[in-house]
Each structure stands twice: as structure tokens, then as C-alpha cells.
Amino acid sequence: MHDRNYRERSSHKVQEWNGKGFAGIDFFVSSCGELFKLSARTGCTDRARRFRIWVEKPEDMKAQEQARPTEGPGRARQVQSIFSEIAPRYDLLNHVLSFNVDRGWRRKAINRLGWEEVPEGRYLDACAGTFDLSLELSGREGFRGQVLASDFARPMLLEGLPKLEGSSVHPVCGDSLLLPFSDASFEGAMVAFGVRNLSDLSTGLEEFARVLKPGRRLVILEFTEPPNPLLRRFYLFYFRRILPLVGRLVSGHPWAYTYLPESVKEFPSPPDLAGMMKGAGFQEASWELLSGGIAALHVGVR
Numbered sequence: 144m145h146d147r148n149y150r151e152r153s154s155h156k157v158q159e160w161n162g163k164g165f166a167g168i169d170f171f172v173s174s175c176g177e178l179f180k181l182s183a184r185t186g187c188t189d190r191a192r193r194f195r196i197w198v199e200k201p202e203d204m205k206a207q208e209q210a211r212p213t214e215g216p217g218r219a220r221q222v223q224s225i226f227s228e229i230a231p232r233y234d235l236l237n238h239v240l241s242f243n244v245d246r247g248w249r250r251k252a253i254n255r256l257g258w259e260e261v262p263e264g265r266y267l268d269a270c271a272g273t274f275d276l277s278l279e280l281s282g283r284e285g286f287r288g289q290v291l292a293s294d295f296a297r298p299m300l301l302e303g304l305p306k307l308e309g310s311s312v313h314p315v316c317g318d319s320l321l322l323p324f325s326d327a328s329f330e331g332a333m334v335a336f337g338v339r340n341l342s343d344l345s346t347g348l349e350e351f352a353r354v355l356k357p358g359r360r361l362v363i364l365e366f367t368e369p370p371n372p373l374l375r376r377f378y379l380f381y382f383r384r385i386l387p388l389v390g391r392l393v394s395g396h397p398w399a400y401t402y403l404p405e406s407v408k409e410f411p412s413p414p415d416l417a418g419m420m421k422g423a424g425f426q427e428a429s430w431e432l433l434s435g436g437i438a439a440l441h442v443g444v445r
């Protein structure tokens with residue numbers, strides 16, 4: 144059995160296999176729930192071989208620890224620093240790592256926003272990054288309104304600025320948990336791959352509800368884990384093994400792309416998120432799974 148899930152289950156680190164034994168003694172809980180004590184004296188090395196423990200290099204372990212989403216206010220600093228550092232490579236990696244399917248997801252998100260009812264209105268793109276979602280809306284034929292695109296990582300906004308030439312998108316550097324806009328000031332709001340990063344999701348959802356006009360929509364696009372077990376296995380392998388590796392090589396950041404699967408793992412499921420949206424003041428909250436459940440599109444009506 145190849146135990147790929149040990150990291151979720153193990154409460155202790157697994158040391159590097161040096162060919163003779165493990166440097167140190169650790170406990171290790173296998174995916175079938177057994178507790179192994181790893182020590183040369185108890186013949187753990189045979190056991191480890193027999194159970195083919197996934198041995199990680201110390202630097203990978205460090206990256207894994209740093210990539211774990213921080214709790215509380217430290218989370219905002221962690222997220223701000225990740226996106227500020229990867230900003231120059233963000234767009235490239237986004238499209239490469241998602242095989243460009245992210246473009247279709249953004250198109251779908253805008254299709255569900257209901258902007259056609261008020262094409263000259265003001266729309267909010269929160270956690271806007273390099274403006275791909277904002278531009279998807281502002282580029283729609285018949286759209287005559289304004290998009291306020293806010294993000295707290297300045298380098299992301301700066302990176303996206305050249306794309307805004309001639310558009311009706313206005314960048315704003317600010318925190319989504321404390322939006323600098325008055326109540327009921329938007330005809331629609333949207334967030335793509337941003338809510339997962341908020342240090343306080345409920346406060347974020349309440350802020351989006353606050354700035355929306357009654358009856359208008361919030362659209363949230365976010366990663367999730369596919370319900371189909373086969374697709375889920377493939378997806379988790381790609382997400383936890385391939386994506387961090389390619390991300391590290393291209394972005395040069397040692398753990399930013401390890402943070403991504405970690406943050407998805409901890410994020411509420413689509414039904415739970417819909418429940419939170421209702422709790423935050425949305426009258427209705429529905430969702431649909433995209434691409435077999437790799438992503439979910441949520442729509443809340445204020």
C-alpha cells in the first residue's frame with residue numbers, strides 16, 4: 144500500500160530515510176489508522192519498507208509547514224506576502240496550471256451575475272488580483288458600467304495594470320474585510336478564487352452583503368474537491384504533487400503553490416459555504432459544480 148495520506152493523519156514528522164534507518168524516532172499513523180513507532184531497535188525500517196512510507200526531504204517538510212494556512216490575523220499577512228511575491232508569474236501559472244479552463248469558469252461567473260439588468264451600474268470585483276474577472280465583465284458587449292477592482296496585494300494590481308488600458312475597470316488597494324465603500328453601493332459583486340484566502344470568511348461575506356443593493360447578486364468562484372472518487376484521486380494527486388512542483392519551478396517561490404491545495408482542503412464544502420452566505424445576509428444561495436467538481440460557482444441574492 145502506498146500511503147500518500149499520511150501527512151493528514153500523522154501528528155509527528157517523518158524523518159528522512161538515510162538508507163540505514165530513520166534519523167530520530169517518530170510516531171507515524173498510517174492511512175489505515177495504525178500507529179507505528181519508528182525506531183531501529185524495533186525493526187521499524189523493515190516495517191517502513193513494507194508499508195512503503197512516503198519519505199519527504201527536510202526542505203519539503205519545511206515548505207509544507209510554511210504553506211499551511213495560518214490561523215487568525217497572521218493569515219492576512221501570509222496571503223498578502225504570497226500574492227505579492229508571485230505576482231509577476233501569477234497570470235502565466237494560472238492559465239498553465241488550470242490548462243486554461245479558468246477562463247471558461249470566469250465567463251460562466253459573469254453570465255450568472257445578472258449585469259444585463261443594470262448594464263450601466265457599479266460592480267465590485269473583490270480580491271481582484273490581476274483583473275481577469277473584472278475584464279471579463281467590462282469587455283462584455285453592452286456593458287456600460289464601472290468595475291471597482293479591489294485587492295490588498297499591491298504588486299498583483301500593479302502587474303495587471305497594463306491590461307486595463309481603455310477599460311472601465313478601476314483598481315483599488317484595500318482589504319475585502321473592510322471595504323472602503325458605503326452600504327448598498329453596488330449592483331453586483333464577484334470574487335474569483337479569493338474567499339478561500341480570507342482570514343475571516345464570515346466577515347468577508349457580511350462585507351459583500353453590506354455593499355450590495357437588495358435583490359442584487361454576489362457570485363463566488365472557488366476551488367473545491369470533486370465528489371467522484373476516481374476523479375478526486377487524480378485531482379488530489381495533481382493538486383498536491385504536480386501543481387506545487389510546477390508552481391515552485393516557475394514562480395521561484397518555495398511554497399506558494401503548496402499553500403493552494405492546503406487552503407482548498409480547509410475550505411468549507413459548497414453546501415457549507417451556501418449556508419454561510421445565508422447566515423451573512425443573503426436571501427438565497429445556490430451553487431453549481433464546474434468541471435466535475437474541481438471548482439464551484441456560488442450565487443447569492445442579497
Ligand SMILES: C[S@@+](CC[C@H](N)C(=O)[O-])C[C@H]1O[C@@H](n2cnc3c(N)ncnc32)[C@H](O)[C@@H]1O
Pocket residue numbers: 219222223226237269270271272273274275276293294295296299317318319320334335336337340341342
Ligand atoms: C488567487 S488570487 C485571485 C485573483 C483573481 N480574482 C483571479 O481570479 O485571478 C487571490 C487574490 O485575493 C487577494 N486577497 C486575499 N485576501 C484578501 C483580502 N482580505 N483583501 C483583499 N484582497 C485579498 C490576494 O491578494 C490575491 O490577489
